[in-house]
Amino acid sequence: MKFFNLPDLGEGIPEADIVEWHVQEGDEVKEDQALVSVETAKAVVEVPSPATGIIAKLCGKPGDTILTGEPLVEFVSDSEDTGTVVGKLTNDSDQQEADESFIIGAAPNTTNKQSQPDITALARKFNVNLPQQSASTRPPQTKQYPLENPAPLKGVRKHMARTMAESHDAVVPVTLFDDADIHHWKEKEDITVRLIQAIAVACSAEPSLNAWFDGSSMSREVFDPVNLGLAIDSEDGLFVPVIKAVEKMSGKQIRSMINSLRIAVKDRSLPPSELQGASITLSNFGVFAGAYATPVVVPPTVCIIGVGRLKDVIVNVKGKLKSHRHLPLSLSFDHRAVTGGEATRFLAALIQGLEAC
Numbered sequence: 001m002k003f004f005n006l007p008d009l010g011e012g013i014p015e016a017d018i019v020e021w022h023v024q025e026g027d028e029v030k031e032d033q034a035l036v037s038v039e040t041a042k043a044v045v046e047v048p049s050p051a052t053g054i055i056a057k058l059c060g061k062p063g064d065t066i067l068t069g070e071p072l073v074e075f076v077s078d079s080e081d082t083g084t085v086v087g088k089l090t091n092d093s094d095q096q097e098a099d100e101s102f103i104i105g106a107a108p109n110t111t112n113k114q115s116q117p118d119i120t121a122l123a124r125k126f127n128v129n130l131p132q133q134s135a136s137t138r139p140p141q142t143k144q145y146p147l148e149n150p151a152p153l154k155g156v157r158k159h160m161a162r163t164m165a166e167s168h169d170a171v172v173p174v175t176l177f178d179d180a181d182i183h184h185w186k187e188k189e190d191i192t193v194r195l196i197q198a199i200a201v202a203c204s205a206e207p208s209l210n211a212w213f214d215g216s217s218m219s220r221e222v223f224d225p226v227n228l229g230l231a232i233d234s235e236d237g238l239f240v241p242v243i244k245a246v247e248k249m250s251g252k253q254i255r256s257m258i259n260s261l262r263i264a265v266k267d268r269s270l271p272p273s274e275l276q277g278a279s280i281t282l283s284n285f286g287v288f289a290g291a292y293a294t295p296v297v298v299p300p301t302v303c304i305i306g307v308g309r310l311k312d313v314i315v316n317v318k319g320k321l322k323s324h325r326h327l328p329l330s331l332s333f334d335h336r337a338v339t340g341g342e343a344t345r346f347l348a349a350l351i352q353g354l355e356a357c
Helices: 092-100 115-125 155-170 191-205 251-266 340-355
Strands: 002-005 015-021 034-039 044-048 053-058 065-067 071-076 173-181 211-214 219-222 228-230 232-234 237-239 280-283 303-307 311-317 320-334
Touching: 034 071, 155 237, 173 340, 191 228, 191 251, 191 280, 191 303, 191 340, 232 251, 303 340, 320 340
Parallel strands: 228 280, 280 303
Antiparallel strands: 002 071, 015 034, 015 065, 034 044, 053 071, 173 320, 211 219, 232 237, 303 320, 311 320
16 A cells, blocks of 8 residues: 655645545546645645555545645555655746745755654554654644534634734734825725835835844845735635735736736635735725724734725815815834834835825
8 A cells, every 4th residue: 555645735835624535435546637626725726646546545534634744545556565655746836936935044844744644654554553742842732612513714714813823923013003195086096006006105115114024033135026915805714815016017907916816816716826925915904894903914024004994084274174085004014123213104105105196
């Protein structure tokens, strides 16, 4: 027998949830034939067979979570070798995605992922109980609360929960609030496009917020291209696809990209490459409700802009009271990497960009 372990799907994601098996035990499969659809924190992916053979065992059922490197399928083999069949899923684009997701100061992962899954597979085969993890290696446990009908988080929602917890533990957040007076805008102005264009202007004026920060090595990288992560809500959870180099795009190009991303999020067709590499983030939560918020900064980025619901404000214009439309802004930044002066200069430039004709 040979085991095919869940491979690294090119994103460094530690696990995947089984969505649907495309084969059954006893089926004969060919190399590259789709075995199973799995949901990662990024997308739904089909995993192909690494070889031609017969399926002896499916190591999981729909809804189960499989760790990267753990057995996914057991193959019938003429060989008595109980090693692991390794499928090759990487290509040039995968390597590019890996390069884009590299965090400054982080050493490459050189851990041998093969040894532990092989031990686990052998233990299962011969009904051997492995010792439990020691307290030093066991992941921290969260407090348990009694739930009447608990439903484990899967895919995107589980990834969001982990990401928010990691951010809470790592980032030193500060949030600034202000308004942009947009009374001069046209009635049907594209708010999201104008916001993205103004963010590009602000990044040019104060580049320190268009950056990555690595707390472990206390290092920072400031970027020239503005790779904007746009938070998009969906039934499956929150997605943040990235629009690369928005400072070079026209308003029409930005709108076209936003529309394409929303469609891709809805039908879960976004490739992993479009969910990586954000240097700054925009959350336009005001399309639903709320004026101000404290958006969460997700490392390695150092800044996120939250935009609230438009409101009418009475202002004094040359001694006369007038009603102007105001756009509420919330700027959260990581105070480890960004000073108060840098953040306020960025916010001032953002407001100036929005209020410009």
